[in-house]
Amino acid sequence: MTKNLVIVESPAKAKTINKYLGKDYIVMASIGHIKDLPAKELGVDIQNNFEPHYEIIPDTKKRNNKKIVADLKKTAKTAAAIYLAADPDREGEAICQHLAEEIVPKKPPVPSFRVMFNEITKRAVQAAFEHPKQIDGNLVDAQQARRVLDRLVGYKVSPLLCKTIGGRLSAGRVQSVALRMVVEREREIEAFKKTEYWTIAANVAGKQPPAFDARLLKVGEQTVKTGGFDNEPKPTEILIGKEAQAKDLVAEAEKQTFVVSEVTTKERKRNPVPPFITSKLQQEAARKLGFSVKKTMMLAQRLYEGSIEIGKEGGVGLITYMRTDSTRVGEAALGEVRGFIGTQYGANYLPEKAVHYRSKKDAQDAHEAIRPSEVSRTPDALAKYLKPEELKLYRLIWQRFVASQMMPALFDQTTIDIQAGRFVFRATGSVLKFDGFLKVYQEGRDEKPADDEDERTLPLVT
Structure with a gap:
């Protein structure tokens, strides 16, 4: 019997999704990108509208990329249809585009679709497969523009820095801008004029x-x-x-x-404050938990992709996609959390209407805010399944989301x-x-001002 092929990035994600789709589907992992710009040359045709030249990523000691591609091609040849299910962002869209170019058979053609889900739950995955789409060319172009900028700045400016300043220096699309911000701030500090003043x-x-x-x-x-x-x-x-x-x-x-x-x-x-976007999650995890950005995103990836076994449920995605700039929450999730608040904390903690938060003007708003996929999975209920650091981050996300829909x-x-x-x-x-x-939750602060008097209690005076 011919089966449908589903391609995701990670084996853990593949295992969870395969459980939800059943026997008519084979779910395989690409282990991230299969194509990239060449490592030892610019790979961008500056004279031809900055056209990028991608190639299959060469094998390394840690990754046999040729075998990954060969296995995907072999399975794709006999598939009834191919579903490309990388993460719902521009990187995921580029992965899907490269899979479509290299994996999806052209002769005879095999139908291919793009499926996206904001959370790895049975409900979300099945809904995505009921409404498959095609690859978004605009998102692919956005990823390629980002990749070309990375390459142009890094390859062109880094050697110049090494030659003029010496040492092993590098430039980058992000790091060079961040460096400028640091320099400007340092200049402000140097220009600061100290003024003596006294308070009584x-x-x-x-x-x-x-x-x-x-x-x-x-x-x-x-x-x-x-x-x-x-x-x-x-x-x-x-x-x-x-x-x-x-x-x-x-x-x-x-x-x-x-x-x-x-x-x-x-x-x-x-x-209350809005549910987390990526940058706010990173900030709060650093303040409250002492986590680096890298650790926060690594733990969030685990919580998202369904790699953690939860008793009889098996692997299940515990949070929504962790790369987002939107505070938006879906209506179904709002209904669930409002029901939870009313039951667990009482009607006086529940606003008359759901609270909707505005995202920033320049937000892409492609995904929901970071929240638990099921609010009924409380941190205490998951404590025996999660590692200590996973539990700490999940508790932070869960508390922030629940609190965001409570009374002031x-x-x-x-x-x-x-x-x-x-x-x-x-x-x-x-x-x-x-x-x-x-x-449920109180937002952290980098430091509490020494003269902050808001929290103290004053005695009765006459």
Whole structure:
């Protein structure tokens, strides 16, 4: 019986997909790209509209590429149809194009299709095969443009750097731009003019503990300047620029009677953050887990491709595709997570409507945000199947996604103004009234400012 051939990039992905498709399909792996620009020459015809010249990737010690291609060709000759199922991005599209050129038989022709899925689950895979497409030439062109730029910049500029500067230096489409950004930032740092300034705080206590710090806000009618030092202070501002000046003000303030002049409390709302895009996942994994970009993407690839055995389910894709610049979430996934929130946390944690986040203007929006493929697979439920680092990253993705569809957190923010002669001191703090999405997730920060007072609790004062 003639079978359909499905080609994906990785053996792990092939194993999972084969389980979903059944006996009428053979799923094989190309192990990534089968063609590339030649390694020892430019491979780009600059005189002919920058036409790239691809070749079958030569064999290496780690990869027998000729055998991979030969095995794919042999199976393709007897296939009823060929489905190209590389990752749903421009690299995946280029892989499919090269497979179509080298693997798909022309005489006699075998029908070929492009299938894409954002998650490796039975539902998503079967839906993709019910609606196959053709290769997107625009995406292929985008990948080739990227590859040609890489080659032109690297091959042309790197030798020039080595010759003029010496050493083993390299240039690149991305690294050279990043280097320029670093240089520009360093120049800004070098041009920075240091300005001495002092802040004054009073440690005060009311009838009830605890004592708290209040910062000097005003001296008479002048507001204490604590930033924007490139400009001279306005008549309504005072810059405490010297230690002697600060000590004089402290000495004067210590002689005054401190009286609470005003207490204001207002409700403050903190909204949840969107589900992850690739760059945000990398940043947050570095902040919270200490993972490098490489480690984060390696772990995310494992979680995506279905290489992890989950009990009786076997291999299953646990997250959606991890290369995306979109915060969009499909309606089915929104329905699932809203049902989960209502059941697990209660109706007061569930917004009236699903929360939709705007992606950046220049986002390709080709894929959904990074999220768990099934929100019911909680981190605790998967703990016995995942390695510690896999579990940490999955928990981060799961928590961020669930929190993104929960109610905002509510705080009572209190401001206390204290009059001491001609001085006004101010203290601010907040009290959490309703945790909302914070019950599940709180976004990390690179560092917490030393003067951040939002999280502290102030005592009752009169």
